[in-house]
Amino acid sequence: MTRGLLATTSVLIHLIAVAALLWAHLGLADESTNENPIAVCSCLWQGSFTEVANDADLIMLGAVTEHRGNAADFAIEEIFRGPDWHTTVRVWLKARDYCRPDSENFPVGSRWVLALQHIDKLPQNAFDPSTPNISYGRLDDWVLSSCGGYFLQAHGGTVSGNLIPGTPRWDFDPDMNPVLIDLLRSHLLGNMGVETLKNAAQEDPEARALILNTRSFLRGQDTLLIEDSDPSTPP
Template sequence: MGSAIHLPANAQPDAMGADCGCLWEGSFSEVAPDSDLVILAKVQAMKGNAIDLLPERILKGTLWLDTLRVWMQTRDYCRPPAEAFPVGSRWVMALSQIREVPEDGFDPFTPNESFGRKDDYVLSSCGGYWLRVNGNTAIGNLVPGTPRFYHQPDMSPVLIDLIAGFVAGAVSQDAVIEASRERPEEVDTLILETRSFLRGQENWLPKDDTDGNVPTSEPDKR
């Protein structure tokens, strides 16, 4: 596999949401284009069945707030549990905005355990609606063919910039699929060794002359 991803002790289980009974809606690359908001964010706080996110980058949609609240699992709602997104962790999420709250969706006596508030957001567990972020890459149920309800598949981490390009329509799904293919560890080792070797040869490589042309060797005068 590619670069190691260090997961916390309470990392998400391999499968999540399969027991909810909802139909699988597709991988991240299939559900993100129709989501209201796609965001790279850090979990700032957890309150009941909700988490507060600190936005880092908007991949799709518009957000005018410094933070946003995302409502998770409670009752029989098909959403992942808030505990699966610990404070300090970073994620790419494809979210749906709450436009209407059902009559029994909000209990003033338990305001932090509810369906959610109007104009807040929810995260569904019926598709690849979230990706775990590590540095400038992400892993998760990203591309078609990933087992349903599995969010930590064997794959190569994919650059956030590439995912953002796909969401913006500038990068093809095939490019994302290719980037996510798991590489044998030997290939990654070879890539790193090659990069290290090239950096060590910088002083030996020919430099451009003042005209921008690579100098050629002088002719053999023998």
């Protein structure tokens, strides 16, 4: 009797262990999905900034003023294309499986030229009340894609990034000459071809070699230079 009870108990323990493993496998998978709203997305590369700009609803230069969940607020400095009455915009960035750049890439105070899409319709399950600051976005706000060169970083009066055709895909910080915002503006207005931007972005190897050779020659030569004479004393 005791031996039979022990066998039955052993079988029950085994079944409970198997059920627990199955439950953990299913439950943890669901739990990890719910806890991590940021998921890897896949999309086709749409092209450089000059290739995607024509499909943008708004192209603007602005600075990040605040982060709110997966959104960033921008104070607009200039609007190149699109509705021109905005002074600030909210741009929704990466969350869940949305193909957008991460908000951490846009620190407060940084300046950007953005090619944005308008949110005029919300998909189902766009808003999760349990994560109110992480969502698809709000109606009449804006979305920034990561499936092309939709954003260029601005420093002073220049921009850099995946600007021109031929820049490697998914490279958002390529080796290039910073391009004047004035040139980009002229291109967006249709007054300048993309070839001019290409020439401006591509570094002249001969000029680069001349600069390096000049620096190498002058390094350590300052002791050979004649000191300026006292202007009150003739040489």
